[in-house]
Amino acid sequence: MATLDNHLPTNELQALDAAHHIHPFSDRAAMNAKGARVITRADGLYLWDSEGEKLLDGMAGLWCVNLGYGRQELVDAAARQMSQLPYYNTFFQTTHPPAVMLSARLAELAPGTLNHVFFAGSGSEANDTNVRMVRHYWASLGQPDKKTIIARKNGYHGSTLAAASLGGMSAMHEQGGLPILDITHIDQPYWWGEGGDNSPAEFGLARARALETEIERIGADKVAAFIAEPVQGAGGVIIPPETYWPEIQRICRAHDILLIVDEVITGFGRTGNWFASEVFNITPDIMTIAKGLTSGYLPIGASVVSDKVANVLSEKGGDFHHGYTYSGHPAACAVALENLRLIEEEHVIETVATKTAPYLKEKWQSLSDHPLVGEARICGMMAAIELTPDKAARARFSDDSNVGITCRNFCFDNGLIMRSVGDVMVISPPLNISTSQINELVGLAFKSLDMTLDVLTKGGLMKSAA
Numbered sequence: 001m002a003t004l005d006n007h008l009p010t011n012e013l014q015a016l017d018a019a020h021h022i023h024p025f026s027d028r029a030a031m032n033a034k035g036a037r038v039i040t041r042a043d044g045l046y047l048w049d050s051e052g053e054k055l056l057d058g059m060a061g062l063w064c065v066n067l068g069y070g071r072q073e074l075v076d077a078a079a080r081q082m083s084q085l086p087y088y089n090t091f092f093q094t095t096h097p098p099a100v101m102l103s104a105r106l107a108e109l110a111p112g113t114l115n116h117v118f119f120a121g122s123g124s125e126a127n128d129t130n131v132r133m134v135r136h137y138w139a140s141l142g143q144p145d146k147k148t149i150i151a152r153k154n155g156y157h158g159s160t161l162a163a164a165s166l167g168g169m170s171a172m173h174e175q176g177g178l179p180i181l182d183i184t185h186i187d188q189p190y191w192w193g194e195g196g197d198n199s200p201a202e203f204g205l206a207r208a209r210a211l212e213t214e215i216e217r218i219g220a221d222k223v224a225a226f227i228a229e230p231v232q233g234a235g236g237v238i239i240p241p242e243t244y245w246p247e248i249q250r251i252c253r254a255h256d257i258l259l260i261v262d263e264v265i266t267g268f269g270r271t272g273n274w275f276a277s278e279v280f281n282i283t284p285d286i287m288t289i290a291k292g293l294t295s296g297y298l299p300i301g302a303s304v305v306s307d308k309v310a311n312v313l314s315e316k317g318g319d320f321h322h323g324y325t326y327s328g329h330p331a332a333c334a335v336a337l338e339n340l341r342l343i344e345e346e347h348v349i350e351t352v353a354t355k356t357a358p359y360l361k362e363k364w365q366s367l368s369d370h371p372l373v374g375e376a377r378i379c380g381m382m383a384a385i386e387l388t389p390d391k392a393a394r395a396r397f398s399d400d401s402n403v404g405i406t407c408r409n410f411c412f413d414n415g416l417i418m419r420s421v422g423d424v425m426v427i428s429p430p431l432n433i434s435t436s437q438i439n440e441l442v443g444l445a446f447k448s449l450d451m452t453l454d455v456l457t458k459g460g461l462m463k464s465a466a
């Protein structure tokens with residue numbers, strides 16, 4: 001039988017995978033026709049596949065491996081905790097040191113009065129928790145009808161029923177009868193794609209005011225909360241204009257609506273601060289975290305809750321009939337604590353803020369000189385480029401031309417993992433990327449863009465330079 005140390009040859013792994021493994025977010029027929037790419041090991045910023053090809057991981061896994069691969073300290077933290085107490089739950093008035101210490105540490109790090117933590121196994125689960133918690137909050141205050149949650153088109157909040165409903169991905173809603181009841185969506189602050197002739201500042205205000213219009217349509221006495229990512233990640237690294245967040249917060253306060261900020265990607269240094277809420281001056285009532293909390297080494301998520309919400313729940317909420325077997329899993333909490341310790345000890349966030357993110361910004365923005373790139377945008381260590389046939393017109397390729405996928409495949413061939421979101425190419429590298437690795441990443445991106453341009457030009461898909 002196969003062992004993991006000495007794995008089967010690639011083609012046999014692919015055949016077993018095709019026969020038995022259903023993948024997330026993959027077209028099974030298309031994938032199995034060529035065989036899944038098999039990743040077998042990783043170190044630092046690099047992955048190796050089963051054929052020995054080396055890849056620079058420009059995505060930190062799925063936006064999560066913030067300290068890179070091969071961090072023995074994180075492995076040891078898990079092993080120590082698993083020897084001492086591999087599992088116990090936090091239900092029914094029980095706790096354990098890793099969950100206690102991690103909640104206290106998160107309360108120190110999180111902005112404002114976010115001092116209380118409800119643990120989940122993932123970002124999706126944490127957002128499901130948020131849906132129930134904000135509705136329970138208002139019901140505890142005698143307003144059970146204040147339960148609608150407003151979210152955004154093209155937002156991403158996870159894949160469980162409630163989280164996918166909060167998300168505004170139409171392809172996800174089409175499968176399985178989503179969204180669930182009492183969740184509605186407003187337009188996103190995506191200037192390059194939807195801003196038309198507005199200035200970014202005007203557009204940011206207009207898209208924030210869509211929240212007010214929606215609250216007035218539904219009735220503020222029926223709206224529990226608004227949820228958004230500070231910067232949309234999976235939607236294509238969409239960075240809102242500066243006018244957006246102040247207006248959103250004014251509206252939430254004016255109408256007594258809770259604000260849930262989903263920092264699953266943006267937390268733990270991704271934007272050059274502990275949280276993007278600091279970058280945009282956001283004061284959330286609840287913050288969702290996951291991914292970078294353990295650098296992805298073990299699964300965990302959490303809702304970090306303000307004094308205001310937590311106090312109502314403890315004074316009037318009674319028993320919260322909600323919890324996951326793995327809420328506060330001891331090994332995941334231990335890895336999270338060690339990960340947070342390393343981020344601090346190695347000055348990861350300061351280095352990102354003062355050195356590597358500014359360096360990446362300069363290099364990344366040089367991509368906008370490429371004929372195929374309409375905009376190169378960046379916030380800390382998350383960045384995107386818009387592929388366009390016509391920069392001046394901010395035009396799009398037709399949906400069936402699959403330009404993003406073509407570019408992504410060239411990246412793979414060239415040894416770079418860069419993700420495509422439609423025709424937007426995104427990166428989110430490990431936070432400890434060095435300046436020479438930034439050069440390597442941007443160099444490979446340029447090369448892959450050239451190869452993509454070549455194919456498009458030959459296919460007559462570019463607006464001619466003449």
Ligand SMILES: *Cc1c(COP(=O)(O)O)cnc(C)c1O
Nearest residue numbers: 122123124156157158264265290
């Ligand atoms: C990935 C993601 C989630 C979902 O987290 P999972 O751990 O995959 O369930 C939620 N919100 C945002 C912003 C994400 O990027």
